[in-house]
Amino acid sequence: MTANISRRGFLKSAAAAAAVLYVGATPDGAAAAGSSDAMLNPFVKIDSDGNVIAIIKHFEKGQGPATGLSTLIAEELGVTMAQIGYEFAPSDPQVYNNLFFGPFQGTGGSTAMANSWMQYRTAGANAREMLIKAAAQAWGVDAAGLDIQEGMVTGGGQSAPLGEFVAAAAEIAPSETPRLRDQTEWKIIGNEATRRLDSPIKVNGQAKFGMDVHLPNQMVVMIKRTPQRGGVVAGFDDSAAKDVKGFIMAMPLPTKHGVAVYAENTWAAMQARAAIEVDWDMSAAETRSSQEIRDEIMAALEAAPVYNVNKADTPAISSAVDGAAQVVEKAFYFPLLAHAPMEPMNCTIEQTAEGDIVLHDGAQMPTGPHMAYQQIFGLPAEKIHIKTMLTGGSFGRRATPDADYQVEAGLAFVMTDRSRPVKLVWDREDDIRGGYYRPATGHKVRVGLDADGKIAAWEHQVAGQSIMKGTAFEAFSVKDGVDHSTVEGLADSPYVIPNMAVGLTDTEKATSVLWWRSVGHTHTAYVMEVMMDMAAKAAGRDPVEFRLAYLEGGDKDAQRKAGVLKLAAEKGNWGNPAAGNVQGIAVHKSFGSFVAEVVEVSGTPADGIQIEKVTAAVDCGIAVNPDVIRAQTEGAIGYGIGHAMRDQITLDGGAVEQSNFPDYEPLRISDIKAIETHIVASAEAPTGIGEPGTPPSAPALANAIAQLDVQVAELPMSENGVSFV
């Protein structure tokens, strides 16, 4: 996984021990450096052969941090992207923590680049300055005249590969304020030609994902889980499994939520698990159906909300809506959704000869399983190690507050004699039925327009299942009872909307719910942007012009939001669709970034809609890797639109009805004919890009379809009056 960039290393004596320069930070954030990794967990290491390795503190699920954080180091240090390799960081919540999460290492909320931006640049700049000081001493010249470019220290009439100065540089103290390269000097940040560092190994089968871990003598364990959440094992019969070649044993998990089935390999585990009969105690199990859940949510929207989200004078605003010249109102419903990343959940545990525990995992939040394993194994933190593997997608699924699948694997391992590694494997049915869904949510909105067609008051009520309440992350998101992740993107939208009241009522969790790519924005953007279109129509105004009236004159966020809206409209040829096509538009801010999208479709809801083109405009601050930004926008649009078109998780008597891709149908290649992404040039610090493309995608599609007289207020569209080609 690391590129060997040595130019001259192979000419050196193999016996010579390579010196290494490690540059990073102390747990309290001070710059740190040294010649041994026993001293610190670094952000970059450089050996005397000139090999430069960026240590990536975020996991790689395809969103690009391996390339992005390497870009920051390469730029500041002065090497090309061909001269840098990467490794994933070990678990260390003090040094490798997400700076937005406190002492917690984890990836999420589109923060990988945003929180690492200064940290990794500073590390790269320090490495450069230390190498330059060492070279200046060696050459007897002023360091001010030296620079590193393409791996060569140059100046004062001399030039040499940076590796020559590694040993001496490791003796120099790093600076708290190294000089960062000015934007005008950048060659790699913002470079269109940069290609992903993980691309070569992902096209030839060499990339190793968690699912690809094969430790000597490992067992595979699969869990036969309760079909209804809350059911527990009362007893089981594994006599038929004993006929399966490769079956080892079966034992109920200590939590009793399933039976762990151990086998010599994956297929034997699958066969054995299918052969085991479990007697479930369903007395405490979920028994509701999706219809009952929907009824509860829609009823909550008819009652007064429990929480006044934005401390508004709700009775006055309600009266203002009542007294408006026109009232536009609509109720919306969003179903449970599964994440369904391509790689089903898995991880592998082994115990070393010293009694340490090693977890091999596509670990989105290493600190979660690290803490959980201290309890399960009764070990101190330093005896637990996490090796982060490449990951086949997540969309939020691998970041559970309870470290669900890693805990399951830990429990399955602790029940054995620990002489054999245990690899936990989920299959697709486990994934679709195994819980952790985008919460079911309802909105009810009443917008009052004055005689001039301007918004006079906006009354907005949300009811749904809180993601954060009752989890370890409650304090992170819940204030005064309001789980911000349920209402983000409404009252805090950059739109300058007068007299807005947002209310919230939590409803009972029907199953485990979890953040799903763009979290609350998955539904709040849909509602805001469909309502904006409905209000524009009622006012007889163009949707773009109508929105701009609530952005222009606003703060910087409003200006940036207006900027992408205008750019998408221009590039998407707004108002001039191809003959027979219609267009819809939506714009939303999420995770610090601004995205507007124009969706152009052909066909009719009755005979089938075809999405012809999506044109996106993105402002995510400085574009570190422009092509990764485009790729993430393309993917985020596909993710949002695919689920809005035809996906939902439904329950029947508490059991999930869907099971695999045939009934939780992914977006397919022919569903969207083209996507074009335009990036706004910016000098602002980078913000998120993994998620922000998702929120505007479904409402832009809905607004296009509304031109054909079908207003979709309940998803998925395929179940609510819209067919697709």
Add this chain to the structure above:
Amino acid sequence: MAISLKLNGETHTVEAEPGTPLLWVIRDELKLTGTKFGCGVASCGACTVHMDGEPVRSCQTYIEDVEGAEITTIEKMEEDKVGAAVQQAWRELDVVQCGYCQSGQIMSAVGLLRENATPTAEEVDEYMYGNACRCATYQRIRAGVLRASEILEA
């Protein structure tokens, strides 16, 4: 039962029960992990390999049915003229995101280009329909196949 399996030009004798999917023999017994498990029911295409040059879903291809056949996986594509062109196009256009489905995408793309060296965008969509990508890299998959066709025609 012992089965003789010709994989990537080498003959292997594997011990497997009838009904064992080729996928698990490739991954768990022969330890070639480029071929992926995504759904197990032939609806995602992550497990696509070539059997006598034709793409098949290895999760629904049983070990007793491959005796005597030539099985080729992603690990051998660098040595294949069409495979190498597809991989080059994939790198040029940075098609991959998480990458988990991409072995299967590439094996299908090679199948298409062998059958139709100059497909249209519509033909790409039709042929690649069964290969799911949850990262939704489809736009680049489509462009990648068309670019590989150009590379091969040059």
